[in-house]
Amino acid sequence: MGIKVTDVVKQLESPVENMESTVDSLLFGNGDDEVNGILVTFVASHFAIEHAKKIGANMIITHEGIFYSHNQNDKVLKNNEVYAEKLELIKNSGIAIYRFHDYIHKYTPDLITEGLIQRLEWDGYLERHNHTSSILAIPPMSGEKIVAYVKEKLSIPFVRVVGDLSLECARIGLTVGFRGGGETAIPLFEKENVDLIITGEGQEWETPEYIRDAGVQGKKKGLIMIGHAASEEPGMEYLAEKLKSYFPAIQTTFLSNENLIHAK
């Protein structure tokens, strides 16, 4: 008897106490199906589903929602052709798709954040993981140098920056995904005394405007928005490595999505 879809899901959720309210679930497919291969990706795009079919993976683990929303999006997508074609592809493929978002962020530490820190090769500089952020104490370097370093390590074409990046940075706050907003990021400047925050994305009128005001007051701070996918993909790739050790008999493949957003 082989490993079932539900066995993989149980393994993934096992390090975390049962969550009553979560977006994580088996979106498509049959929990009793035997798993022939797993594709792990940041978001199960149309291309990712075709790719899973091609390589014979009958289970996909996706971090973000597959229909362009954190939650279900049925009203928006009613009579939508792109949605309909993707839905048909999924149903015809018989592939099981498991959304793995809330549980993986609840790992101790958050596996998504841990994956990013490893990719940046900053494991040795970790001071502390907080609930929605991590604090790093790195050898001091300018914001500009950090920008170049991060772009190279993550293979991304650009980042968005706020503040004076000639600033020498030693304490860094790291928040993945859409945790660049004021509620998560601003307290790190004050309570954690960070020089710079590196985040995925966040509302433009929140943390950036805070940095503008701080700068005018002579309190220099910096922000680097590396992009949502760039901040969370390394964590999903890290997960794929873990799955290989949990289920060595199953072929597990990580698919990196192409850079989607470009600066012009």
Add this chain to the structure above:
Amino acid sequence: MGIKVTDVVKQLESPVENMESTVDSLLFGNGDDEVNGILVTFVASHFAIEHAKKIGANMIITHEGIFYSHNQNDKVLKNNEVYAEKLELIKNSGIAIYRFHDYIHKYTPDLITEGLIQRLEWDGYLERHNHTSSILAIPPMSGEKIVAYVKEKLSIPFVRVVGDLSLECARIGLTVGFRGGGETAIPLFEKENVDLIITGEGQEWETPEYIRDAGVQGKKKGLIMIGHAASEEPGMEYLAEKLKSYFPAIQTTFLSNENLIHAK
């Protein structure tokens, strides 16, 4: 007897039916004060408040919240030094600050959107204003040309783009501010058959991922994220012009904030 702060507020809110739930209000200052001068700006930054003091304007009209949040943000900003210094500046200045967000978006048409269309010199191409978007039918040109055109008209250093911008675009959906998310933007591709959406900002995993999937399915679409401030500042400048005609006796000044976010 001169014009009071409340007179200006009444004039601003007069084209719209009374809203029961709104973030718009007199955040600071005294409604009975006589207005000596008005400063209009996208967000009343620390610098903007100092500038109002300098030019003798005792009323500021701000579109976005002044403490780094759409709503009140007291918990986040407790014991925050940047907040405390800005608050002290405001209180010492005696300047009245009026938040003008929901009402101006409720104008018929939305004055913020109208200001952007005028700045783009696309008034002649307007097909229709919807509730949260406007549809334009422009002389066909490539997405790349539109990028260059928009950057030049708005004096912005970069935009973020998604999709194949060699695409010839004739129908454009315009959504200002944080209306680039899937709920607002995605239906425009299907229901309004637009080639391209120009927006302020929006969640990266929503509309961009939709465009990715559409492209793989052979349905080419494009997205240009010009930035939240870039999409709404022209509307606030347009408002300043209107105020000059409503209150010719009052010195009204528009302050454009410096570009805050840069691509590196």
